[in-house]
Amino acid sequence: MIFLKNDYSLGAHPKVMDALVETNMELTDGYGEDPYCAKAGELIRDLFGCPDADVHFLTGGTQTNQTALAAFLLRPHWSVISADTGHICVHETGAIEATGHKINHVATPDGKLTPRMIEDVLIFHEDEHYVLPKAIYISNSTETGLIYTKDELIALRECCDKNGLLLYLDGARMAMALTCGGSDLTYEDFPELCDAFYIGGTKCGALFGEALVIVNDELKPDMRFLIKQRGGLLAKGRLLGVQFQALMGDGLYLELGAHANRMAEILAKGIAEKGYEFVIPPQTNLIFPLLPKTLEEELRKKVMYETWPVVTETHQAIRLVTSWGTTEEEVRALLELI
């Protein structure tokens, strides 16, 4: 089987695994209070140009989103605005709602939020008969594999400032968002434009783990309490520091994102050359071709992927995901099958 179902099922990139093995028998303090987490935090602050940011390491995306947004949504009636395709709306089992906060879902044509969409929500939430939107959730790249440009992110920041909102960015696939064609964001833009964001490790070469970066001073207090209360303060916290040091240390992180994107680009070009269309324009490592049902039924016998909910009488959309470990041979083999 050719595996194009997701970008997290492989273990760790060998350089990350080597770093884990090399430090395996060391004894350090736990819960993130070890020299590896300290060094990885320093590296992140340097690379992102945010010397005063707090960096915390957590184990997964849902946990990071829930914990970070708990710091944003300080009062019971505050809510968070997200695209209705946003990960917190569709794939986190109501984790935000379980904290007692509503998500204001916004329909979007492509999974990306705009200031206009946010302001449309605010117009309808002006008094105490509604929840009070206080935070914006976006991911870069999005669930639809698209990215925000710098101008788009600046526009969201300006909208947040104008309306007293906080901006949170889920960077589960930040490595891919930064290295695809058309991306004009750099590491430094994230702390410049967001109140908090996370650097995804799970989908970008780590065995597991995400680095949460808190930029806004008001959100910093008690974050370790919030993490611990949600079961996120890992006793073997060193494992996260070791991995992020290996990933961020010598440019590996962006190299892995660029590889995943390159594999998707070859795949998308080959599929387009065969005359098939995409339901969302390919941009990063998640691509969504619309294939004849007869072909799709054959493909699924030899390729692992997910279907995407766009279906016509004759065609079915599918989601193909490349990763840091996808090989060009696998991509060519799939094109051959098609």
Ligand SMILES: Cc1ncc(COP(=O)(O)O)c(C=O)c1O
């Ligand atoms: C954009 C995004 N955010 C968060 C998550 C949640 O990650 P986890 O499955 O580790 O909770 C995912 C996972 O698919 C994701 O794609």
